[in-house]
Amino acid sequence: MLSGGQNYVSRAPAFSNDGKRLLVCTGSTVSVFSTATGLLVSSLEGHTSTVTSVVVVPSSTFVCNCWTSSLDGSIRYWDFSVPECMKIFRFNLPIHSMVVPSFLSPPEEKNAKKPNVVAYVYVENINAQDKNVKRKFGQIRKCNLAQIPKLGNLILKETERPKSLTVSPSGKFLGMTDKRKLHIWEVPNVDSDSAVSRKIILHHTKTFTVLAFHPTERIVAAGDVTGRILIWREFGTQKFLSSSGHNGRSANDEEDKPGVRENDDAESCTTWHWHSAGVRLLFFSSDGAYLYSGGKEGVFVIWQLDTGKKNFLPRIGSPLMYFVDSPDPLLSALSCADNQIHILKMPSMEIIRSISGIKPPLSSLDICESVSSRAAFNCTTGVVAVQTENYGIQFYSLFANRGLYEVQVCERNHQPVDEITVVVTLVELSVDGSMMGTVEVRLPEEGIGGLVSLKFWDLDDNQRFSVSTLIYEPHRDAHISAVAFHPTRHIAVSSSYGGDFKLWVCKEEIQQKGQILQNSGWMCHAVGSYKNKAMRAAAFSADGSVLAVAADTVITLWDPDKNVLIAVVGETPAPIVNVVFAGKSEYLLSVSHGSKPQLTVWSMSKLAAFWSYKLQIEAVSCAMDSSHFAVLAFLPESYKCSLKSDEIILLFNLTDPVPVASWSVTKAKGGGLSFLKADLPKRAVIDGKSSPMTLLAYVNGDREYVVFDPYGKETCELIMTRQDDPVALEETGQFGYSSIFGELPKFDLQTDTSSLILSGASERPWETMFSGSSHMLPPLTKLCSEFLESLLEKRTATVE
Structure with a gap:
């Protein structure tokens, strides 16, 4: 762990x-x-x-x-x-x-x-x-x-x-x-x-x-x-x-x-x-x-x-x-x-x-209704992106436990005033971590002047994000509820509380005859809605062929290429705030909040509910190349169990409503979950094994986190070797003589003394061994053995 x-x-x-x-x-x-x-x-x-x-x-x-x-x-x-x-x-x-x-x-x-x-x-x-x-x-x-x-x-x-x-x-x-x-x-x-x-x-x-x-x-x-x-x-x-x-x-x-x-x-x-x-x-x-x-x-x-x-x-x-x-x-x-x-x-x-260290949670969660403190995870590198108070995004390595760098979403200096005027409400990363979408809201002053902005970011040559496209008021005056990226293509979707969603396509996707465009900006490709219902969540399937958008209490399924409504799945007793495709998109998970919260597993083959729980769910994550998923939940007071807390992580198999494993946690409010595909040979060793494995990361409301093996029978210890850590350079740095004059050549006692720099080709090496500039002389510990060896007479021993 x-x-x-x-x-x-x-x-x-x-x-x-x-x-x-x-x-x-x-x-x-x-x-x-x-x-x-x-x-x-x-x-x-x-x-x-x-x-x-x-x-x-x-x-x-x-x-x-x-x-x-x-x-x-x-x-x-x-x-x-x-x-x-x-x-x-x-x-x-x-x-x-x-x-x-x-x-x-x-x-x-x-x-x-x-x-x-x-x-x-x-x-x-x-x-x-x-x-x-x-x-x-x-x-x-x-x-x-x-x-x-x-x-x-x-x-x-x-x-x-x-x-x-x-x-x-x-x-x-x-x-x-x-x-x-x-x-x-x-x-x-x-x-x-x-x-x-x-x-x-x-x-x-x-x-x-x-x-x-x-x-x-x-x-x-x-x-x-x-x-x-x-x-x-x-x-x-x-x-x-x-x-x-x-x-x-x-x-x-x-x-x-x-x-x-x-x-x-x-x-x-x-x-x-x-x-x-x-x-x-x-x-x-x-x-x-x-x-x-x-x-x-x-x-x-x-x-x-x-x-x-x-x-x-x-x-x-x-x-x-x-x-x-x-x-x-x-x-x-x-x-x-x-x-x-x-x-x-x-x-x-x-x-x-x-x-x-990792930046503290936002203090403006209650100021704007659309703000989400949910962290965005890069599942392949173990990097998490979180919003900061100074209108930026911090990228933090979960494996190294240190901040990597920050990007400034809104160029504003720190203001020591209690009134907050700008809030970064949402951050989302693509599956491969090469694209990022952010939403910032400029709060209205006395009910006048509010502004919602959507930004798309691309990785530059320095492996840092830079703004590719800025879109003002992408959904008229409505706030953006979710942003999701296509798993394999440069396509994204944004949904809004105003009752519509928009598909955004990078110009690289629509370039013709292999021509390389100088501008790789994003543009609106399609717009969809369903009965003017508020759309609070969106997700692409594993292959990107299906787009699921939650419209109030139902889930609408769309063909993202043709922007055609394929089907409408069931209805829940409360508004749906999160949807996630599970497995190989054979199932769809939905999370409902409100007076009647519910977790529902939907079968895509039957377009019907498979099983459900009446639980307040804070976060959900599906394992890659597996049929397991994990949820961060609050147990109801009427639920009797032996756990120390009513905040819990549950691990499920998609086909079985009985949890595979559970862990009691704290500070679940505002927390997040994500499965990580760890590349362990360069970073860590778990129980003596260096093969890649799937880990589960839990970040609580205070942004403290734990990464562990959810399939292990016991909690495995994650030993960080950090072979490429710059600390090693500082710990084995140069001291004393070498810090002033540099490293000395290594003397090999098995070689002929003629190869020594200071001895030269002389048969009497002690005559020149101590000659030369003082800053060129090696220490006595290295000279002593050579000097004593030169005084000894070499004889060939015969064994009878």
Whole structure:
């Protein structure tokens, strides 16, 4: 079983000590990416629930160790160079956030004899049962991971729900946001038994969203939901410094505390406002001279701390989430809401590489009635095409679990506004993956100005899609419900809710006398309708000789060449939204939605229903060269079964209504199914077999996916060999001498020394072996054996 499509930006990533690896929380695993190639190197697998934090152990010797926390209630210690789990600590409480201030404290404050690893965790108290008071599930507790780990009984703070913790770069302060308050604690020494020594609260009139600490000074910045950034300077002067012998300012000296509210413990408070929506990202530069911020606008803002002047990195194309710096001062990472992590070259802020996960589902599903989030599959290559928020299509490899490229359906920049004006409602691929059809809808403004556009795309020489034909309002003012391609010819059909369908033919199909046309555009070949009923689905048979179009509750069969109605098949109790030919087109599947949903198998020889189920079907797919098909269904509440969920994948044989196999799934709403004809010798090995086989891919509503063998008796493990993966080039790259002067020639000890470059033809090779330019000399490990061999006298041994 192969899984992928995880969210890369649910938590902040972390760099390795040498800056060559980026550790990313991806579901229940931690994915380790190469910053040089942006590709996956390894995974830390072991947690049984979502990983919420990853903290790399700092070291000057490039030690590859890290700590991770998870909602499964455990903290694990890893060596991610192997990778291997070294320790497991279980606390039985879901951990939503973890920071380790002892890693950041100055060296003189660390205990060299027995270093303590002091962590603060934000846990969810699932045992809270007091119903008389308002239940608070979030608790901040202290934990020493160097000893026998256990959660401390002292609770720093309780909240209604767990939040994220933030630690200062110096390791001296710990902070969190709670509605309109900013809580800051002073972290005691690592040897102290107390959880924290002192605490202050900073107030605001709006809800906080994020905070950041200055690396060297007592300065804290926080962003709110309105886009404002507040900066408190010299916070904790009275609370943190008064007991340490410092003379803090008087608490009643209001005139000396400009901008500070409610007599908070800070010397001043400055407000900056540029963002139009809530601030999601705040981070101080390593030298403390700049403050980085970001939000929904998709613009990375660099503030000069002393003057407040701004500089921008615009047009990133997605809301910003996290920013982390690297031990390598030339690298940083920027996480975006579109499931991408950009590697930045500092200080120019140039994006040099991107780690692209699958794009999240559209947020505009309820805005337009014709929008479909169903992914389009290329069944031969294992590539899926999905709509993106920035009016594009992303092509994602299910086998490699990485984004390949994107095409822009509508040329529009990212707009940080809540009002959506354009929606890509549909994407469909041809059987061989060489053609694509997309539908985009420009929403009307106050009921005026709506526009539906149909585009056909062809693969270019670079194996990327480019627009071939653009058609405005192909079905008058009606929305397009479906697009389907002919299995062998350049013919497509589009159906509409307005009650008609149109056959589109590429000019290559109608060229005469073998003449090659310079223009390969598409044109309308025929138009059909049936009693003005809304047509919600269409499909070609396996050989393309029959076209099935769903007209409300009936299925109409057409001859696509002559555009003649052949037959009308049955009637269902609800409108038909999907039709698929199965087997060798001996059967036809139909899916009805509404108050009486139904899955029906129709016999094409008898033009009658063969068998049916009253099930709510989300997706259906038929196996290639087989009589099997799979459906993604919702079981009714009255249906009693032993499955964990009412969302299920059922595998059927066309001639038998009893399912062959079933799998319980989650997040089926908006999900998709597809059988893949995997070409495994180049990509994967299943159970030691490399022969091509049929796999089933399931993509859920969050676009997480799993690919498995539906015919195996047990779930087979899909081992990805990736023989042509560029990671191998980076892993076996040149280091040391070879990285500067190149590879040295290989010395064959069995050959005559006259063939050596440096030895020449001399019979005394040691005289010239060490001569020449220093950058041309091979290492001593190669010269030593030659030198010693030249000093030995060769004698011929005779065996009596």
